[in-house]
Amino acid sequence: MNTKHLAEILNISIYLKDMKANKIVHSLQLITTILCALLSVSAIGQDKIQVVTKTIEKQFEYTYGQTIELKAEKANVMVTGTKGNKVALQVQFIAKHPSKAVAERELSYLKFGVNNRDRTLELTNFIAIPKEIKGVESKLEIRFILSVPDHCNLKIYNRYGRTGLSDVVGDILIDSRFGNVSAGMVGGKVELITHFGELEVQQLSGTASIISQKTKIRLLDVNATLTVESKYGKCYVGLNDGCNKDIKIISEKAEVRLYTNSFDRFNYDLTGKEVSIPDLNTEVRSRDKKATFKKEFNKTNKEIKISTTNYPVIITTNKQDVL
Known part of the structure; x- marks a missing residue:
């Protein structure tokens, strides 16, 4: 084998080694990129969710023949029966967001109303978003926990929420859509x-x-x-x-x-x-x-x-x- 042939073989060997090295470097770079992405997603997933709550409790005298009417939207409702002539209401407002400040601000968007007129105790809930706010960032929840007397007149209208009843006897109407x-x-x-x-x-x-x-x-x-x-x-x-x-x-x-x-x-x-x-x-x-x-x-x-x-x-x- 002459000197010229030997040089060509050496050049080819060096070229192949360079190719292999480049592939290894490229593979390491790709693995590093993937690991960084996974760590980033993991860090995002580990952001602590802040939960802000507010609870309101009310009690009403119930008159026989009176109608208790709850009009709820995107709310979870639980009703239980009880002895006596009292209607007990607990309303829980909940906002969840990684930022406590955002959750506290948007918790105030949750509202509920009471209208206790002659023959009807009317309860409602709604979300009041200021006009300058484009959208809600938090996960908002509202829960009604209602205790009603036996043999009462009860009407519940609920949209986009769960409704539960336990040990309730009376004239009952439940109208549920998408829940x-x-x-x-x-x-x-x-x-x-x-x-x-x-x-x-x-x-x-x-x-x-x-x-x-x-x-x-x-x-x-x-x-x-x-x-x-x-x-x-x-x-x-x-x-x-x-x-x-x-x-x-x-x-x-x-x-x-x-x-x-x-x-x-x-x-x-x-x-x-x-x-x-x-x-x-x-x-x-x-x-x-x-x-x-x-x-x-x-x-x-x-x-x-x-x-x-x-x-x-x-x-x-x-x-x-x-x-």
């Missing part, structure tokens, strides 16, 4: 209106009417005369083992399931895409999407009437089927 409703031990004359959310009630008694749209309904331990009108939302109903009341469910484009521990306690008028009653080994289907099943066990029995379109109706004695 979930949960209730336990509710009775009297109950009207529930829900659009775009979920409705779950346990231990429902008295007379109940439900109107819903695009709401998943689950009613458990029902011992009430019940009427349900539902569109585009599954409806699962579990009857109390001692229930002997008329049940009527009219549904559009959604499955309906109903549990009873004693099938022959009721008479039936059922319509759906198919009707399934496992305990009777009965399943009725129809090509025109309208199967019917009618059965009268005893003329004095209460009736379960269910109608839905395009989806099945299922009657079961297995409680797990509606949970």
